[in-house]
Amino acid sequence: MKSVLVVGAGVAGLIAAVRLAKAGYDVIVLEARERVGGRILTAHAGDATVELGAEFVHGEPPELLALLQELDLPTFELTGSNFHYTPDGSLFVEDEAESEDEDDKDPFALLEQMTSWSEEHPAEDLSFRDYLSRQDANEKLASGATSYVEGFNAADASRISVRSLALQQRAEDSINGDRASHVRGGYARLPQALAERLARAGGSIRISAHVNEVTWSAGRVGITLTSGEVLEADTAIITLPLGVLQADAVRFTPSPANVIEDARRMAMGQVCRINLVFRTRWWAEIASQQHEALQQLSFLLPTELGGTDEPHFHVFWTGFPSLDPVLTAWSGGPAADRFAALTDHQIAHIACGDLARIFGVTQDQVLDQLVSHHSHDWQRDPFALGAYSWVPVGAVDASERMSLPVEKTLFFAGEHTDTTGHWGTVHGALRSGLRAAAQVLEAN
Structure with missing residues (x-):
């Protein structure tokens, strides 16, 4: 045998x-x-399922x-409303964003253009940052696209290959990669x-x-x-x-x-990720113009990044339509290094502070709802x-x-x-x- x-x-x-x-x-x-x-690692906090490693069935x-x-x-597909927030405290549902001149406003248009450029230049490879410089991209759009590339790929935009990103984009398109599910x-x-x-x-x-x-x-x-x-x-x-x-x-x-x-x-790649388990889905209880849509909050994304070098989370998500009172905070790529010297307790407090600013409540209000936090340091594993x-x-x-x-x-x-x-x-x-x-x- x-x-x-x-x-x-x-x-x-x-x-x-x-x-x-x-x-x-x-x-x-x-x-x-x-x-x-x-690197698949599932924990349970009461009745809530918490993923500490691989989470999504992509596409x-x-x-x-x-x-x-x-x-x-x-499996069940993740649905709901993706929200964007602005530095001045505005919060809006993704499909409410202005659609006119979309290619001039959407960082993802830069990624589509990058894919086309790579296919037109099969013998050439650039870092994503060098590609943006060559294309003389709008600073705000370039910042948004860079944030996405570094966060999603846990990568450094000054080193990651444009050819690899183009191959990845085509691969995702082939399996409807914009959809996501949970087991x-x-x-x-x-x-x-x-x-x-x-x-x-x-x-x-x-x-x-x-x-x-x-x-x-x-x-x-x-x-x-x-x-x-x-x-x-x-x-x-x-x-x-x-x-x-x-x-x-x-x-x-x-x-x-x-x-x-x-x-x-x-x-x-390096990632800092922490799962926050709350007493209730408090974000769905906030009295605001977005109250109804917040019942179905999925991803929470910035319209632009601030210039601070302090550790902050910019991306959050829920498992909706699961009603588990869990929010996941995510930072990928070089930004994750800013959390390296912090304890899980400190990281959870930063995440709660970031959520407080986004939703216009106090950090104490968010912390009062926090039951537990869960993470795994894959870099040190x-x-x-x-x-x-x-x-x-x-x-x-x-x-x-x-x-x-x-x-x-x-x-x-x-x-x-x-x-x-x-x-x-x-x-x-x-x-x-x-x-x-x-x-x-x-x-x-």
Whole structure:
């Protein structure tokens, strides 16, 4: 019987393991954490579901939706009203914004223009900031577009590749990426269901199995755990997050030099995110002209960013139509660094202060409603070392190069190895795991 060791029990590793176990392989998954799921992490605060890692089913990715249906994991689409707020305290529903001269007012128009520009210049790559400079973009629109690119991609606009952004935009368009859903009961139900399916297929998972070294030669792999135990197999699928690969946290002997070099060409994003659980949905109780629309608050977004270097949150969202009294505060990219030295308690107070200014109430009123706050520091998590991957200038080919088998023995998967433009997503990780399993089967 052919044997395979899978390093990492995130979605990529679990789906690859399930496919190979069903094909008759002897499969063992090694997971350093005390749980499965990787960067999917769901908590519960009373009756409220709180996502600390991956949260959204982005768009309508066919592989992921089919898998969720197969596993009997229902989803619900996020609907409701997106609100914008201005520095002077105005709050308005997105579809109430002026529509005339839309391309001159909408930062997203710059992103569409960027996609067209990239397709017209296939041999050229620029950072997003350099692209904006070349296009002589309006300062206010450029600021809004930069905020979106850095926040959504957890990236640095002075480094992220325009070519990668264009590929990502086209990939999102292909799956109706402007739609978003939640897994009912929490995203963690997906890896848990995959783990159960793996057990039924005859595979096994070793949790708290921290890999120290991967020693290999063509057709043979030995994996040494930090405990000193050594496991052997014919092949291995490595789903370590990009940040862990870049940090050489696991030693490879000999080094698959091309994979490690390409991993270092990419970048791991940073995020500060905190989930605020309140006694009530107090924002829906505010007496204002927007009272009715606030019953269905979804995203809360700025029309422009202030010039302060102080840590602040600019983006918030709810899970509507879920009526859980939870608001998520988000800061991605370089802005997330401003929170690095703060405690969770301090970060929660900042988020409540930002909400107070947006809604025109006092910080004490918001804090009086706060029951608990929940977050996870993925940058300091030794088994992640970052939130999710993004592509710097000149590195668009890195993911595809990392996806190539190494002497039909080592196979790499994970969202950073997705070759379809869906970096940083669960469905990107899923696709990479399916691809790695198919490569193993083809190689044998």
